Amino acid sequence: MLIIFKGETQGLKVAPRWPSSKVLIEKNVFLKLLEVQSKLPSSVKLLLVRGYENKSSRLGVFRHISRWLGIKLFCTCYPSRKSEVGDIFGSNGHDVDGSHVDVSIVLNGKRLRLLPLGVFTSLSLQQSRAEEHLAVIEYVKGTLEQCGFIIHHNQTESMQIHCDFNG
Template sequence: MLILTKGNHQGLRIGPRWPSSRVMVDHRAFAQLLEVQSRLPCSVQLLVTRGYEHKSSYLGAFRSLSRWLGIRLFCWCYPQRKQELEDIFGSNGHDVDGAHVDVSIVLDGKRLRFLPLGVFTSPARQNRRQARYAAVVDEVKETLRQCGFEIHRNPTESLQIHCDYKA
């Protein structure tokens, strides 16, 4: 397991999601992320925001409380989307190993934010933001797939580009 802090690591950008100060990634997944980066145009960079998170750590307890509160608020905002709760608020493997990562896209030095309100961004707003950069998003996701990553099936999670490395 590699422990990466904010910055550039062998050409791959790391930007831990608050409140984390580091991203822990399986060394094979990291190597494949480097391969993905090498196949993308120079104007497109990956930004790794999340990897392994031990569920019994202080951060794990914080995330559990955040999930609990988030689920209640999400159900209030989107009662018709209750079937998505596990996909959106589950650990999605982040508590298993470092092969489960979230990445963002940086285009021409600017981070593309498809979920400005996090998982509370409405599907309509998500679709509008994704449509604006559809070609770049599709290219990144396809390159990730070619390099052994599986993109999450949930539309919201797939915009966080939650992907799992399948060695």
């Protein structure tokens, strides 16, 4: 398992999601992300934001509590989307190993904020944000899939580009 800190590592941008200060990732997954990056135009950069998260750590306990609170708030805001709670607030493999990652897109030096309110971004706002950069988003996701990643099926998880390496 590699420990990667904020910044740029071998051409891959890294910005751990708060409150983390680092991203833990399997070496083969890191190499595949570098392969993906090499296939993207120079104006498009991957941004690695999340990898393995130990659920037994202090940070893991914090995440557990914040997920519980998030579920309550999400169900209050979006009662018709309760069926998505498992997909959105589950660990989605991040607590299993470093082959489950979240990446974002940096276009011409600016990060695309596809979920400006995080997982609380409405589906309609997600769609309007995606429409603006649909070609780039689909190109990045397609390149990830060509290199052995599976993009999460849930729309919100897909917008934060949660993907699992299947190699």
